[in-house]
Amino acid sequence: MRRTPRDRLLLALRYLFLGACAVVMVYPFAYMVSTSLKSRTYVLSDPTRLWPDEPTLDNYRQVLTAEHFPRYALNSAMVSVASTVAIVLLSSMMAYAFSRLRFPGRRILFALIVVGLTIPTMMLIIPQFLLARDLHLLNSLPGLVPFYVGTALAFNTFLLSGFFEQIPRELDEAMMIDGAGAWRRYWNLAMPLAKPALGTVVIFSFLGTWDEYAWAVTVLNDTDKRTLPIAIALFQGQHSTSWGLVFAASIIALVPVIAIYLTFQRYFVAGLTTGAVKS
């Protein structure tokens, strides 16, 4: 496209605005990085001074060589990936049914999903613990998965229903006339069209399960079963915390989260639905 001077000015203004926003948004993260480069920081310093006097990678070295740290990262990765896959599959199936299939009880079940959105899960921790005990899922990494999936389903089903609503009904009906069953319409039509929304679900689900702490620390005991957030919390002491170490560990733990984000935000490409709508 040809650029007029007005376009150039608009583009410059856009960058200026985005840049200013970026500074505000990134500052705390920069502070985390800065602190992680200081050794032996037991008291957090004034955040207006970002660059540490004697930057060092000691904290990173210490975290990465800490006993079992790779093991804890692997534990978290396995639980998060398994949970995320299950959440994407189960919540998209439910959302598809709620927005596209007529069946008795649909409204009641959807209402129960909405109720689940508003219940503070923290209050359920004791009944959930008793349930996990009776199902022999205490102190077990695979045992975390059903609980992570169950607590995430309401949110993701609700989110996806909104996106599935947006897919033109004509497409469904056209496929129906061709004799396609519900599963084919879900898998071959709705899922590809909902890719951006599914990307969002993957990003949020992975972040949620990767960061989950309260439930894991309640049900896990064995040292070799710890997840990453427990390991990071244990870098904090009762009376004193080496913040540089904690932040270095937190930043290392962010790497997979950002990688997942970068991978799945690629799905947010405009025009995916274009061809389909026209057909």
Place this chain on the structure above:
Amino acid sequence: MTVTSQTPSAAVRAAAEGWRRASSSRARRTALAGWLFVLPGFAVYGLVMLYPAVQTVLLSLQDWTIVPGQESPWVGLANYAEALQDPVFLRSLVNAAAYTAFTVPLQVVIGLFLAVLLDGYLPGRVLFRVLFYLPVVSSWVVVSLLFRYIFASDDSLANSVVVNLLHLSGSNVAWFQHRWTAMLAIALLGTWKGIGWSMLIFLAALTAVPVELKEAAALDGAGAVRRFRYVSLPAIRSALSVVFILLFIGGFNVFISVQLMTGGGPSNATQVPLTYMYQQAFDFLDFSYGSAVSFILTGTVLALSALQYWWTRRREAL
């Protein structure tokens, strides 16, 4: 189910109608498919969320003693009656409502604005998408601490803005000593941390807008505002209401930021329902009262969401 004959694909619709009428066994099959699609997810959800939730409701009707083998007498709705007369709990509801009223519109508007800016062609947009998402993944401990520095009672950033720049106050403000100034700091933190979250959902939703449509509108000479109003907005209306409801529920359930920034203090001034519930249940071991508090919150939020839903539907119908 409303079928209008004015849709562009009226022929397809008509065919579908005929096909529907033709076979009621297909409707039965659709119903069966619906159940099969919902069953696996709902089974997990029912077991892990609804079943414990029902147990928690029962718990809120008792004077629960925690340890099995000890008697937990039934007290009916006494815990609910007590909560509804508890000035601290009522204040916590008002605080959460104020927090929601402040943070939800800002997150929606700013998140949507950034999403629109980063949706179109722009070199380096992936970098910006990552940078704006960083607050979402940053540690709550870090951001709470930073906001405490920003709103510190001496010559802090917030005070220099309020005293020197805007001249709203003659002297430094002790932000965390007063209810509304402390809630403002907490709400600004919530807004700041949530913008990237709503931006992400809007980015996903904006992909539904066909590029050709945007380009056509641009060629027609439609201004950015008009383009947004007539091309983008209709495509993301559903996502908009989803984000709105999720943020609304999330606003009433604000917890970690309050816990880390003020702990509900000073003297319960900044208590929100979940910090109060946590204190009652896990500090004072009154789980029955904590459960009652959380279910009153759930009921309030559900009622308000339903009202909102009804209101938006009514407006659409007009």
Place this chain on the structure above:
Amino acid sequence: MKHWKAGTAALAVTIPLALAGCSGAGGTDESPAASSSDASAGLSGTVTYWHAYSEDSQEVATLEDVIIPAFEKANPGVTVDAVTVPYDELHQKLITAAAGEQLPDLVRADIGWVPELANLGVLEPLSTSMSDFQDYAEQVYPGALATNLWKGTYYGLPLDTNTRVMMYNADALAKAGVEVPTTIDELVADAPTLKAAGSYAFADNGASGWNVLPWIWSYGGSITDDDVTVASGHINSDASVAAVQMLVDMYQAGYIPSIIVGDSGGLATSDGLVSGDYATILDGPWMFPIYQSQYPDFELNTAQMPAGDGGSISVVGGEDIVMTSTSQNKEAAMAFLRYLLSEDAQLAMAKTGQMPVLSSLTDQLTAINDYFGPFVEQLATAKPRPVTPAWNEINTILQDQIQSAMRGDVSVKDALDSVATQADALLAQYS
């Protein structure tokens, strides 16, 4: 400071001695370690032990690499399964596990949790079920032991202890030309001088029991009666009111900074002491390693809690060791509990900064960490917070009311009368 490092290095030297003491035929030795090895013949099984020792310091390493191996060597049939839980989550995890009957055999519990857990009925009453309980009770500091007493029965034994002493910035005092205050009256009298020199006389980060009880007790006041059944006539007695009035007057005159009324955006006590903004604070022994690491140039000075009519009385902190009533292996758990209270185990932990509870070790403490000195001295008179499951709630009410009085919303007398009425009702629930 140098002793601290020397102490860590000396650790390696004492381990072999500790093991020798255990395995030796010390039948005549009266130390708890010896009696535990006598009684432990033929024990077997696994003992699970939940604790919140710090992994960032040497605490967890000492437990897992020194104390547990030494115990397991002396008791070949027993395995100790120690679970490190982040401190902030241990309480929640304990309560949830109690509801699900999944508690471990032994818990290192914050002293405040013992009456609460005892009241839930999940703790083993040690004073009736531990045959040699009295021997141990006589060897530990009485203030620390008292934190285990609930309704006439001891449900645990102290494991480590601490207290708050006065820490001061010598430069800030010198700049104002005042001496280190030894009495509360001196501190109050020096406050205007210190203010003129640019320092707050005293700073604290809240008005809870941990913060204000040293002042109330040193004034001769109290919170409840000795049996912890009633607060009226104690928390609102003349002496208690006078102590709180003193703090309120100091705050309102600008001699105490606003972090005491919950201004969480204010300058932290640890930073303010270094900068000289705060001339004095009260804090615990854990501050020494923090200061050493963070502000190596700052000379941290300590003195006893300033005295009033009631003397110089500070507040006891620390942890107790408790056994759960659901423990399936009480014999072996008891043996490990005894070992944790042996001189060997207590000295090993002392090197990580945990203050031992055995009064017989008092003389050795300053050789391990010279900063332990003033804390040991203060512990001789220090008192525990009221031992009751209602304390968390009373504590919250106390802080709210005192902060209201400081803001001028209510008079000190009315505030403390209100605390007394509410506390009486709470205490009545547990009597």
